[in-house]
Amino acid sequence: MIEVKNLVKNYGKYEAVKDISFKVDTGEVVGFLGPNGAGKSTTMNIITGYISASSGEVSIDGFDILKNPKEAKKRIGYLPEIPPLYMDMTVTEYLNFAADLKGVKKAEIKPMLDDIMEKIKITHVSHKVIKNLSKGYRQRVGLAQALVGYPEVLILDEPTVGLDPKQIIEIRDVIKELSKSHTIILSSHILSEVSAVCNRVIIINKGRLVASGTPDRLSESLSQDRFKIKLKGDRESIINAYKSDSSFSTVEESETTEEGTTDLIVEGVSGVDTREAVFDNAVKNGFKLLMIKSEKLSLEEVFLQVTENENFSLDDFSNSTAQSSDLADNNESAENTSEAEEIEQVIENTEPEKDINETNGEADEK
């Protein structure tokens, strides 16, 4: 559906995008991840034909964006980072203009706009002037604009940036709904969003594509066989028992959160099911096993590992799936992990539970 080949974009001497290639199939929802200034927006602007690449090709459904812009652009709905809204128009006027612009037939305009406004839940603000809308609603109007003409491809540049947590969840739900019938590329630096919505993630750093895969595969392939366990019993003897067990390659003490228990992080040697070894050891020594939790790297941690490691490339990435990473690598990942945990916590704190969702739509109107 979307094919990007050897994309390069130079701003003077600065290379914003360095040789990015990827393909997106029909129906896929792809997340663009990357720190600020990684080249996400630039890449999206090139795909949509807003700016031209220094070299490389982009084709949408087989239509080259430079050679056949009309056909290619017809198939794309684009929501830029800042929604392109005319502040002194009402929502209906604005969407009518968008429909005119995209060459929607006159008879189809009204039912189409009604349908879209229904989907995005902006029907009740349709008569309002856009400058009087809240940021969340402006974002929705921007999204509605992208949907006008029912394009097959949606390109959404940070669709949730600057919104409050409730609005983020609402927009995310809208995107999930849209993903059933559209091919979507969305960029974000909120990783939980990407893992919630996308079925493939492309990580971009400093203009390069550094990793690509499903959120699960990315975290699996980078994480080792690590478990966090909680045991009840004498602290000294627990630590000694596990450290002396040859089924574990490393045993680290972890912060204990509950009185009378000991938390450990263990890593198994290859060929042994670490979970079984943990259980057997506990039974043998008479400890009570309270918890076994997989310490899989979350997407945040994958992201940090991939983007902070200067020399990281796609080749390194595929190598590390073979679990042959050396000690130095491990140290680094441990450092990153703690940092990532903090970030994850922050994100969790700012995101309320899903059930707020039920009462949505009211606060915004004010």
Place this chain on the structure above:
Amino acid sequence: MKAIYKREIKMYFSSMIGYVFIAFFVLITAVYFSLQNILSLSPDFQYVFSSVIMMFLILAPMLTMRLLSEEKKQKTDQMLLTSPVSIPAIVLGKYLAAVTVFLISLVITGIFPIILSFFGTVALAQILGSYIGFFLLGSAFIAVGLWISSITDNQIVSAVATFVAVFLLLMVETIVSAASGSESFSLMFAGVIALLIALYVYYNTKNTEVSITVFIIEAAVLLVLYFVKRSIFTGLAGKFAMMFAVLTRFNSFAMGLLDISSIVYFISFIAVFLYFTIRVIEKRRWS
């Protein structure tokens, strides 16, 4: 193009600009009409236009200052440029909308010569000629204003620059008649043009050697010409500047002459500036 045109027209009349423009234009014309026709008992309406021309200093920026600069500032150009509408269509839509507002106010002033026709004999040919000329002149200024608004994303800068550009266009004849017509002055002028061409080459290629070579070749050609055939340079600078003498062209219309060459001149003048506008927008996509 139709979508853009429709939106711009709506914009002019949902904000104050359209009404203010028309009111201002008609008011000024009415004042001159009262002074020159009613109070001095003259049926020569065409002279009113010659007096009103100076108003383009304010009228042109009023219509064009936000046309493209505002799109860029509000990032709404992203919507236009990623829609299946070509850049020439966008530019043309905006241009025609501005010209339409100008045309509406021009049509309203048609009431003045009609009033005059009840009380005396009006020179129909001269008045019609004036209308056509005035329309073409205004359209030319609007094209210049549109081009300037595509360069900057600041409305104020766009307005001031358009004011200056219109001022220079109106003053071309005065400047040319005042400036020296000597050959050495023309040589200097040609030198400046040569330098500008070299700078343009540098701007596009970022290659110092090529640009310097270009300039040296140009300078050599100019010097050889100067010593071999000095007569070429007689009044060269003036001739060049007179290419922009829109007022001279207008005056032929005011005399009641429907001069084809002048019509072609204005149309190509407009086309060139619309082309520049398209180039500016396209260039930005590539840089």
